[in-house]
Amino acid sequence: MTDGGSFCMGRLFLLTSLVLTLFFTSPAFPQDQHRDPDRIVGKWITEKKNLIVEVYKQDHKYKAKIVWFDDTDDLNRPAEMRRDDQNPDPALRKRKILGLEILKLLAFNKESNSWENGVIYDALTGKEWSSYAFITNKGLLRVKGYWRFKIFSKSVDFLPVK
Structure with missing residues (x-):
């Protein structure tokens, strides 16, 4: 039996990590250029x-x-x-x-x-x-x-x- 709260928190963490990774590595935000x-x-x-x-x-x-x-x-x-x-x-x-x-x-x-x-x-x-x-x-x-x-x-x- 899985805990629904843990599952949602895990998905939220994964989604947040994915968004941050895309944000900081996207060509629209070229960190190295700065x-x-x-x-x-x-x-x-x-x-x-x-x-x-x-x-x-x-x-x-x-x-x-x-x-x-x-x-x-x-x-x-x-x-x-x-x-x-x-x-x-x-x-x-x-x-x-x-x-x-x-x-x-x-x-x-x-x-x-x-x-x-x-x-x-x-x-x-x-x-x-x-x-x-x-x-x-x-x-x-x-x-x-x-x-x-x-x-x-x-x-x-x-x-x-x-």
Whole structure:
């Protein structure tokens, strides 16, 4: 004689296990994709649509360079002519802004699902900051620059360029 309650609980457990297995292994919920460190590789544009950077991987680290920026603030100085004139190193002040590496040394951290220990360069001030980045729930690339403590940070959000 079988206990009807145990039979129902067993079926409920089996059904729940099956649903959870399907949920977490279904292509509609690609868990591995969210942990793919290369998902930041590509071109990204700021929400203000005034800067495009290209993120790329080199020697297991991630970097970004400027590939376009809005130069309408000074029509006498088109983007191709602008230089890194705020750099504290006089030898680097002749570098072009277009193509300038502004983010380096980012390493993917699987546990936090973010890219950490980077350095970001602000060409407007000539200063470097510690940085980290992550993809938001809305699919934006959020890059944060900070000095000493992450709590005191500034962030820039980027949309993927399609």
